[in-house]
Amino acid sequence: MLSYLIRRCAYGVLTFFGITVAVFVLIHSVPGDPVALFIGVRTMRPPQALIDHVRHEHHLDQPIVAQYVWWVKGVVTLDFGKSIFTGRSVMEHIAEKMPNTFVLNLIAFLLAALLGVPIGLWSATRSGRLSERASAIGFFLLYSLPSFWVALLLMQFFAVKLNVLPLFGMTSDEYLQMNAAQQLLDRMRHLVLPVVTLSYAELAIFARFSKSALMEVIRQDFITTARAKGAAPSAVLWRHAFRNALIPLITLLGLTIPYLISGSVIVETIFQWDGIGRLYFDSMLQRDYPVILGLTVTTAVITLFASLFADILYALADPRIRLEAIR
Amino acid sequence: MREGGSIWGLTWRRFRRSKVAVIALVYVAFMAIVALFAPLLAGPAAPVPFGPNDVDIVHRLEPPTAQHRFGTDDLGRDVLARMIHGARISLTVGLTATAISLIVGSILGALAGYYGGAADWIVSRLIEILLCFPFLFLVLGIVALFKPSLYTIMVALGLTSWTTEARFVRGELLRIRDLDFAHAARAIGARDARVIFRHLLPNALAPVLVSSSFGVASAILFESALSFLGFGVPIPTASWGSILSIAEEHIQYAWWLALFPGVAIFLTVAAFNIVGDRFRDAMDPRSD
Numbered sequence: 001m002l003s004y005l006i007r008r009c010a011y012g013v014l015t016f017f018g019i020t021v022a023v024f025v026l027i028h029s030v031p032g033d034p035v036a037l038f039i040g041v042r043t044m045r046p047p048q049a050l051i052d053h054v055r056h057e058h059h060l061d062q063p064i065v066a067q068y069v070w071w072v073k074g075v076v077t078l079d080f081g082k083s084i085f086t087g088r089s090v091m092e093h094i095a096e097k098m099p100n101t102f103v104l105n106l107i108a109f110l111l112a113a114l115l116g117v118p119i120g121l122w123s124a125t126r127s128g129r130l131s132e133r134a135s136a137i138g139f140f141l142l143y144s145l146p147s148f149w150v151a152l153l154l155m156q157f158f159a160v161k162l163n164v165l166p167l168f169g170m171t172s173d174e175y176l177q178m179n180a181a182q183q184l185l186d187r188m189r190h191l192v193l194p195v196v197t198l199s200y201a202e203l204a205i206f207a208r209f210s211k212s213a214l215m216e217v218i219r220q221d222f223i224t225t226a227r228a229k230g231a232a233p234s235a236v237l238w239r240h241a242f243r244n245a246l247i248p249l250i251t252l253l254g255l256t257i258p259y260l261i262s263g264s265v266i267v268e269t270i271f272q273w274d275g276i277g278r279l280y281f282d283s284m285l286q287r288d289y290p291v292i293l294g295l296t297v298t299t300a301v302i303t304l305f306a307s308l309f310a311d312i313l314y315a316l317a318d319p320r321i322r323l324e325a326i327r
Numbered sequence: 328m329r330e331g332g333s334i335w336g337l338t339w340r341r342f343r344r345s346k347v348a349v350i351a352l353v354y355v356a357f358m359a360i361v362a363l364f365a366p367l368l369a370g371p372a373a374p375v376p377f378g379p380n381d382v383d384i385v386h387r388l389e390p391p392t393a394q395h396r397f398g399t400d401d402l403g404r405d406v407l408a409r410m411i412h413g414a415r416i417s418l419t420v421g422l423t424a425t426a427i428s429l430i431v432g433s434i435l436g437a438l439a440g441y442y443g444g445a446a447d448w449i450v451s452r453l454i455e456i457l458l459c460f461p462f463l464f465l466v467l468g469i470v471a472l473f474k475p476s477l478y479t480i481m482v483a484l485g486l487t488s489w490t491t492e493a494r495f496v497r498g499e500l501l502r503i504r505d506l507d508f509a510h511a512a513r514a515i516g517a518r519d520a521r522v523i524f525r526h527l528l529p530n531a532l533a534p535v536l537v538s539s540s541f542g543v544a545s546a547i548l549f550e551s552a553l554s555f556l557g558f559g560v561p562i563p564t565a566s567w568g569s570i571l572s573i574a575e576e577h578i579q580y581a582w583w584l585a586l587f588p589g590v591a592i593f594l595t596v597a598a599f600n601i602v603g604d605r606f607r608d609a610m611d612p613r614s615d
Contacts, residue, residue: 011455014452015452015455015456015459018452018453018455018456019456019459019460022456022457022460026468026469026472027472030472030473031473136604137347137601140597140600140601140604141597143600144544144548144593144596144597144600145593146548146551146552146589146592146593146596147552148551148552148555148568148571148575149571149585149588149589149592149593152571152574152575152578152585152589153585153586153589155578156578156582156585160578160579167578258458258459258460258461258462259461259462261461261464262461262462262463262464263463265463265464265467265556266463266552266555266556269556270575280464280467281467281556284467284471284558285557287471292468292471293468295464296460296464296465296468299460299461299464300459300460300461301459303458303459303460303461304459307459
């Protein structure tokens with residue numbers, strides 16, 4: 001187990017440097033002088049002194065390798081420079097918005113898992129019947145719904161037509177005048193539509209994944225053995241199949257995090273939710289490159305950690321993985 | 328034709344059994360025709376007598392009428408006409424981006440699978456790195472850095488989504504590189520490039536081509552998301568996503584702006600997904 005752990009972590013470090021190289025190459029493959037990225041869009045041509053200052057500040061006057069080393073040093077120490085727009089440090093911005101995104105994504109993730117996994121497992125046990133085929137197409141339809149369209153329809157129906165839920169934002173205007181219970185209720189009411197928008201596609205992914213995981217297990221020899229020795233069908237399903245089908249679900253932890261973060265750009269922008277997705281979108285509009293780059297690297301590193309964590313958990317749960325090890 | 332026939336004949340017979348999949352395939356064909364003949368369907372003297380950019384301020388934000396079947400947008404442009412022309416953008420982006428990712432993925436996957444060792448290691452690490460980036464962040468970032476245009480979007484989507492194809496081809500080549508026909512090709516003196524691209528790759532490509540239907544679905548979805556966010560095809564070019572972004576501004580009453588383009592995106596994406604899924608099942612020798 002230890003050798004697996006060390007090996008997996010070494011690959012993690014390698015991937016981390018790969019991420020930094022990828023973003024670095026991306027910045028430098030943009031046509032034109034990269035200094036423009038750090039000065040921002042101006043109506044007038046900026047004075048030469050400013051250009052020189054920024055160039056020196058970002059080490060753009062040094063050889064390319066030195067530039068990269070400086071850039072990695074910044075990433076490792078969580079220093080992505082300052083926002084062009086506000087002048088505050090990029091990390092401060094990200095740290096401020098991250099909790100809001102985390103709450104939204106955590107609730108969506110749990111909801112999708114708690115509903116999606118049982119639905120998927122159930123439909124796997126109905127193999128070959130009409131309800132199984134119908135549910136397979138149902139997952140596809142759910143997965144194909146564009147989230148921004150769903151968000152618009154939900155807003156139009158629940159917020160505009162029925163007027164039972166808030167249109168957007170995280171809290172109402174009167175939030176500060178409310179007592180604690182009302183505040184909690186207000187926050188929950190604002191969570192409903194963004195959470196639904198974020199979780200339905202995720203739910204379809206969970207359902208399909210757990211369905212195929214269980215069907216894969218049912219095909220295997222030890223299930224046939226269990227049936228052959230005369231175990232009751234329900235015991236075969238519950239004791240032998242389900243528990244083995246749940247293990248691959250761990251990998252979804254690493255796989256769905258980038259998916260959720262991608263989704264939060266759309267959901268947070270539409271519902272004006274004050275998280276990193278909206279921060280990313282706003283920075284794109286303002287061409288605030290330090291924030292864009294900082295967020296790109298941060299979210300990639302979060303994904304990296306999540307998949308590292310999932311892999312280790314997987315190896316703990318399933319000894320076969322440890323023995324096979326990785327290439 | 329003898330009974331049994333080619334792998335494609337067999338696949339098609341299995342595919343046909345699913346009614347839903349056949350309907351989805353017909354819908355895909357219908358969309359392709361709409362996209363191909365858009366100027367003949369919507370424009371002067373066409374069944375829909377409006378161009379996609381015919382501004383008519385007097386009739387702005389009108390709900391569906393006999394004249395404007397799907398209503399008009401905030402500049403009085405006919406929504407149906409814009410949707411017909413938007414189909415061109417969606418399908419162009421979907422097909423081109425998928426073609427790019429197919430080419431990149433096949434080449435990298437083939438090199439990794441054929442040579443193994445260092446080549447395999449490098450390609451595997453590349454895939455690992457690429458999968459760490461939240462897809463929309465990466466694509467939005469690239470599009471923003473290189474200025475949004477139809478080409479930037481297609482290239483950005485194509486260059487970031489080849490990982491599935493590469494894994495697929497890698498696995499297939501790993502399996503067939505030591506089969507007799509590969510040895511035979513090498514024995515008659517074919518160079519590596521010829522063995523890979525002339526003999527091995529064509530044998531590995533069928534399942535990848537089929538699964539690229541999912542790629543088209545996701546590229547269409549992401550193009551509309553980019554256009555919705557305002558980083559897609561530059562205005563005033565009609566795109567399904569950009570109509571929806573106008574719908575967002577007029578959400579209080581203009582339901583038709585949100586409904587019709589959304590249905591178009593949903594049905595097209597779903598159709599490509601269902602066709603891909605059914606073809607994949609039909610090709611699987613384990614099915615029946």
